[in-house]
Amino acid sequence: MTHSEDKNNFLDDNFGENSLSTKELFDTLQWSVLQQEVIAETIPLLSKDSEISTDNIQETLKKIAKVSAEPIAIYRIDAEKSQFIRKGIHCQQDAEVALFPDNIPYKANENVIKLLRTIQVVYLSQNGSDAQPLQNYLSGHFDLTSGSWWIFPVQIKDKVYGLLAIRNPNLNTINNLLFSFYKSVALVFAQAFDRVAVIAANKEMLTRVDKANQLKTAFLTNISHEVRTPVNSIVGFSDLLADPDLTIDEREEFINLITQSSRNLVRMFDNIIDASKLRSEQMRFRQEWKNVNTILNEIETDYDEKQSISATDKVFTQINKLPDDVQAEIYVDVFRLNQVINILYENAQEHTTEGSIEIGAKLNQDGLMFFISDSGKGIDKEKHSEIFNLFESTKHAFTFESGGSGLGLSIAKEMLEQMGGKLWFDSEINEGTTFYLGFPERFFRVKKTEGKKEVHESDNWTGKNILIAEDVEFNFIFLREIINPTGANVIWAKNGVEACQTIDENPEIDLILMDLQMPEMNGYEAATYIKDKKPHIPIIAQTAFMMADEDEKCYKIGCNDFLSKPIRPKQLIKTVGKYFK
Known part of the structure; x- marks a missing residue:
């Protein structure tokens, strides 16, 4: 029979309210005091080290035997291997040791752990008539022909740490006290195992923190080196370009090296930003x-x-x-x-x-x-x-x-x-x-499908008008020089206000390159205004301010595309070209 909080009176039938004599009552009280003393002695044994040694477990079980001579064993759960492992045993006779299995395996689909959380004790006997799932499970591991068994879950706060097994529990007139005693023993072991688990978890956390700090230091040290390497090339070769005696080939080589170093530097910063977005799950995908x-x-x-x-x-x-x-x-x-x-x-x-x-x-x-x-x-x-x-x-x-x-x-x-x-x-x-x-x-x-030849259209945008909203003149010149060979007409707006005015005054604008960070009126506000007035005009947002959801914000306000700085010429031509086909 399995016992829960409201079903543990199976022993009460052995005695009535007036069944104890004065001597029996005195012996019972004396025995109760002994139980409390034993519990008090076991607590220090199980709590003095960060890990509970086998010797301390054996000494604890030996002290428990002062109260009752029943053979007893303690099992600790090994969740990774799905089994309970015997950690200690105390028997009066050596032959009784073989009655306790070394380990008690379980299967996840048996719901053993879940069921153990709901009960106080499992009572096993050969004459048991109301077999339940836990009885069926445990009966396969304990020899019922040798006697009856009490199996107490060693648990605290719904966390099962093991089992306490007692063979032939004494079912005399003081059995209620014995039941309470073993229940207290199971709780003492549960508290000890819980303390060890907390200490282990704290140690693991400290180890992780220490490792993370070491790796962070190594990473930052490496990043510092990686930043200096391309920066050194950029600054160094830029200084060398000032030499008027350089040949055309040398000048071209230095420019290529500066370009390559700049791209390496940008790529490294992009990687750091992307790593941060991915780790925090803030990267948005379209x-x-x-x-x-x-x-x-x-x-x-x-x-x-x-x-x-x-x-x-x-x-x-x-x-x-x-x-x-x-x-x-x-x-x-x-x-x-x-x-x-x-x-x-x-x-x-x-x-x-x-x-x-x-x-x-x-x-x-x-x-x-x-x-x-x-x-x-x-x-x-x-x-x-x-x-x-x-x-x-x-x-x-x-x-x-x-x-x-x-x-x-x-x-x-x-x-x-x-x-x-x-x-x-x-x-x-x-x-x-x-x-x-x-x-x-x-x-x-x-x-x-039937094979089709791909048609390549040239980048001839003659007759197209492109508005560039950009407050930094150098950036505007850069974009203008990329677009000029296409034949498109370029118009410059130095802030969001000028961009809106240009759209209101010029109905021939075919596309807008919109910087998002501008004075007076930023690109978000300008794009919102323009899309409200003329939603058919494609707006390509551009910014160097890359927050986790920057591109998503752009699409929400109506922008058709998004470019992050630094902008590469081919990237710009390809993106703009999509809207001029």
Whole structure:
């Protein structure tokens, strides 16, 4: 029979209200005092160390035996292995030890722990007639032919730490006191195990905090170094450009080095911001259906520039598209997907000094996946488990990829997973590495079509009027010089107020490049006003102020697209060109 708070009177039938003589009452009181003394003696034994030793458990059980001579054992739960392990036992006869199992396994679907939380004791006997789930479970581990058993849950605050097992409990006239005594013993063990668990948890937390501080220090130290490296190049080569005796080739080389260092610096800061967004789950994704080959075409457009930056002609990059008759679309944030692919491509460039890099997509029985494969030096198997772990190792965290900040691959994996995809890789030393970007079936759709030749439109925007709302003159000149070769007419508004006035006075504006941080009226207010007056005019927001939800705010006020500074010429032309087709 299993006993709960309102069902523990199974022993009361053994005696009546007037069944005790004066001597029996005196003995009972004396025995009660002994129980209290034993409990008082056991508490220090179980609470003097951060971990409870086997000797202390044995000494505790020995003291408990002063009250009653029943064989007794204590079991502690091992949640990872789903079992109760015997931690101590005390028997008057050695032969009785074998009656207590070394461990008591359980299965999750048996709800053993949940049931133990609801009861005070499980009573096992060969003559038990009202078998219940816990009885059935425990009867398979204790020999009922040797006698009856009490099994007390060792629990506190609904947390089960183990079991207290007693064989042949004394069912005489003082059994209610004995029941209360063993219940108190179970509580003492529960408090001791709970104290140990709290101490262990605190130690683990302190260890994590200490490790986090060490890794944070290592990361910041590395970031300091990584910032100084490109800044040193930018400042140094800028000073050298002032030399009037430089040849044209030297001047061009210095400019290229300054450009490359600037991009490395911007990429590093972008990675830090993205890592922070991903960790705090503040990154927003704008997923849409996009043709896979269109995505690869855009990557191919940027290929020549990236190839020149790599400063080597020994590495050949190839873009592998899907067959022309396969029209595959993927539901993804294209900007973020390109960012992931760029991270993996730059990583491949860094570790491939000779050979080839392949970027592409393929359809097979596993579904649609993108891949970036290189013939580089590969990744040591010992580092496979660490390569995606952000701030995981002070020794290895900054040595896997270009840029050195140890963020790129971690960002790529986390970003892809938050979009619903998965990133993994195969690699062998000196044989190269292949990264795979996979998506579940619900994220892509495929259909067969007749092959069509892709039509490339030139960037001829003659007759188009573009309004640039930008308060910094240098930034305006930069944008104007990028747009001028297209033949478009450029108009400058120095703040949000001028931008609104220009729109009111000039009905021929075809597109607006809107800086968000401007005096008098910021870009948010100006865009809201313009979209209210002329919602058909595309507005491309641009800003260097990248908060977690900056792009989302832009789309909410009606902006059609978003560019983060520094803006690359090809990126600007491609974004504006979408609205002039």
